[in-house]
Structure formats: structure tokens, C-alpha cells
Amino acid sequence: MTGSRSFPNIIITGTPGTGKSTHAQLLVQESPIPLKHVNVGEMVKDQGLHEGFDEEWQSYTVDDDKLLDELEPLADRGGLILDWHTCDIFPERWIDLVIVLRCNHTLLWERLEKRNYPLKKIQENNEAEIMGVVSEEARESYQSQVVVELTSESMEDLQENVSRMVEWIRNWLDNNAVAQGDQPDRI
Secondary structure (H helix, E strand, C coil), X not given: CCCCCCCCCEEEEECCXXXXXXXXXXXXXXXXXXXXXXXXXXXXXXXXXXXXXXXXXXXXXXXXXXXXXXXXXXHHHCCEEEEECCCCCCCHHHCCEEEEEECCHHHHHHHHHHCCCCHHHHHHHHHHHHHCHHHHHHHHHCCHHHEEEEECCCHHHHHHHHHHHHHHHHHHHHHHHHHCCCCCCCC
16 A cells, blocks of 8 residues: 555545535645645546536546546655545555545535535435445445544534544554654654
């Protein structure tokens, strides 16, 4: 997983509206290491890493190969936060932690309505959240010890979740410094 990377790569995933971008932005600010937040959906759109726009679903059809080719050099360096509603596309060797954000479906519905999502898209995403689709996808794609499910329903949840991620990063740094023979000084 880690290879020669100095910093970990983290996926923050979840159904649209669970707070992925908000968590990622706050983690960048509070992290003890430099992290690069990649909003994968925006990257796909901005860099043309898609096969076109699906009018029915109001979203881009991602070209997986183009996306992975674009992300690979960044992932090899480490220090990435990949923010996207899916995670199974990313090779397991790239990823050190997968955060799956979960939210009460009624609150999620309200959040998606505020974004002016079409009713069909709200219903599909709400059903996916109820069924735990993203969580199941993460558990099927990555080793269980790197997948963490967190509730994302309030500002308190946001702060607590980011604090947990910061602590995880500190532990990762300690464990990988020891593994690489760079024993950190202890007082």
C-alpha cells in the first residue's frame, strides 16, 4: 500500500450530500502534513476526463482510464485526498485510508433538494444511502482495516471526524517512519 510514499493517500467518499468536500477542505487546513484535495467530479469535468454528459442523470460519464492516468503520478507522490461519491475505481495500492461518510436519509434528502438536484437523482442517491451502497463498495474494494464509516450530520460530527483523521495521519506518520528506519526522536 504505502511503498515509498512519505505521506498517505486518503479517500473521502459517500453518497452526494454527505459532506465529502467540506470534510476534505477542513482536513487540508488541520492536517499536520501538506495534503492536496482533489474533487474528482470537478477534475473529470474541468479536464475532460469523460465520455460525455448524460442528460438523464445530469452527470458526466467518466473515462476511467483517462482519470486514473491523470491521478497516478499524484497518488505515487502521496498526500492526496480523493473526494468522490465512489471509490472502487482507485487501485488498492494507492490508498491508505477510506473514509465513508454516512447521513440520515431525511437530512440527505433536504441537502440534495437545496442543491436543486432533479427528483430522480435525489431518489436514487437517497436509496443508495439507505442501502449503504457506498459503504459496501468500499468494504468490497479495500482491506477492512483501512475502511472507516463516519456519521456526517452536524458541525460537531464534522469537527470530530476531522480530528479523528488528523490523529490517524499522525499515527500513519509514526508507523511509517519506524517502518522506513527513520525512528522519530522521543522525549
